[in-house]
Amino acid sequence: MTLGPLEALVSAKPFKPFWLCLPDGRALQVDGFECVNFSPDGKVLALYVPTSDETEVVDIAQIVSLRFAEGDEVPVAGTWS
Numbered sequence: 001m002t003l004g005p006l007e008a009l010v011s012a013k014p015f016k017p018f019w020l021c022l023p024d025g026r027a028l029q030v031d032g033f034e035c036v037n038f039s040p041d042g043k044v045l046a047l048y049v050p051t052s053d054e055t056e057v058v059d060i061a062q063i064v065s066l067r068f069a070e071g072d073e074v075p076v077a078g079t080w081s
Contacts, residue, residue: 001063003042009066010036019067020047020058027067028056 009018010033019027028047030036035048047056 001060001066003038003060005066006036006045006060006063007038017069020063021065021067022058023062023064028058 009016010030015033017029017031019029021027028049030047031050035050037046039045043060045058045060047058048054049056
């Protein structure tokens, strides 16, 4: 994964929750734009997980896919900044 699509999803208006799928099989839900912070170099994101009151630090290059709620429109790759 690269930073561009993630930034576009996080800044989308209106925001729609999505999941980050990781190579170890975990899927981390992104509940809101305020739960995500990107590192200055754009290689890492910090994700606050409200349900566990924890923060996950994720190497963006390790995100293998994105998952969206059923019925949500999936952004077309060419429309991401």
